[in-house]
Every structure is written in structure tokens, then in C-alpha cells.
Amino acid sequence: MLLLILSYKIYLVGNGTSKMIDFQQKRKIKKVFYSRFILASLFILVFFVGLQVYNIFEKQRLSKDSLLSVYEEYEGLVKRERMLISEIERLKTKDGIEEEIRNKFDVARPGEHVVVVVDSGSNSSGVDLEKNTGWLESFLNWFK
Numbered sequence: 001m002l003l004l005i006l007s008y009k010i011y012l013v014g015n016g017t018s019k020m021i022d023f024q025q026k027r028k029i030k031k032v033f034y035s036r037f038i039l040a041s042l043f044i045l046v047f048f049v050g051l052q053v054y055n056i057f058e059k060q061r062l063s064k065d066s067l068l069s070v071y072e073e074y075e076g077l078v079k080r081e082r083m084l085i086s087e088i089e090r091l092k093t094k095d096g097i098e099e100e101i102r103n104k105f106d107v108a109r110p111g112e113h114v115v116v117v118v119d120s121g122s123n124s125s126g127v128d129l130e131k132n133t134g135w136l137e138s139f140l141n142w143f144k
Contacts, residue, residue, distance in 0.1 A: 090096040101107060108114065
């Protein structure tokens with residue numbers, strides 16, 4: 001047996017038969033559910049639920065952006081790891097060690113000499129390398 005409590009009256013419902021709620025009772029129920037207080041309360045409830053849904057949406061969007069930046073950082077770190085592993089492999093060889101020592105400390109093997117190749121068409125020091133002439137020739141060059 002099921003009990004219905006509506007507007008302070010108890011109605012018995014069971015075995016497919018029920019006492020009919022009279023028209024006045026239905027109007028009272030409708031009046032209560034459609035009252036301004038109930039509608040305002042429902043509106044406020046819907047507003048706050050919508051606000052929470054929006055906040056959850058914003059958190060999801062921020063999480064997605066953070067996840068993308070973490071993936072990008074991860075890819076950068078994987079590339080760096082590959083580069084460092086190849087550098088380590090290079091430094092495990094005798095030639096790699098020698099090359100690194102020469103680059104960092106500017107050294108040469110005994111018996112090796114540094115050769116500087118200068119382009120014949122340019123003057124790297126910026127000073128004109130003219131024939132060394134005497135003062136009389138320099139003075140006469142002014143009048144030419």
C-alpha cells in the first residue's frame with residue numbers, strides 16, 4: 001500500500017484503486033508549485049547549477065591547455081635527450097674527445113702549427129700597406 005501525503009491529507013493508494021482527489025485539492029497543489037517563491041527558488045537553483053557547470057567547463061578548458069603545453073614541453077625534452085645521447089656517444093670515441101678538447105681549450109698536438117690563410121684581395125687590419133717611401137717622395141705625391 002502506498003501513502004500519498006498532499007496538502008496535509010493522507011490518501012491511500014493500492015490494488016489499482018485510489019480515492020479521487022477532488023478538484024479543490026488539485027488547485028491547492030498547483031497553487032503551491034506555481035507560487036512565486038517556488039519559481040524564484042527554482043530559478044536561483046538553476047542559476048547556481050549553471051554557474052557551477054560553467055566553472056567546470058572553464059577548468060576543463062584550462063586543463064586541456066595545460067595538457068597541450070605539457071605535451072609540447074615533453075616533445076622538446078625528448079629531442080634534447082636524443083641530442084644529448086648522440087653527444088655522449090660522440091664523446092665516447094677518441095676523436096670526439098680530442099675535438100672537444102681542441103674546441104674548449106684551443107690546444108694543438110706537439111708538432112702541429114697554426115696556419116692562418118688570408119685572402120689576397122682584402123686587408124684584414126684595415127691599414128694600407130704601401131711601399132715605405134721617404135719624405136721627399138711623400139711630399140711630391142701631394143702635388144700629383
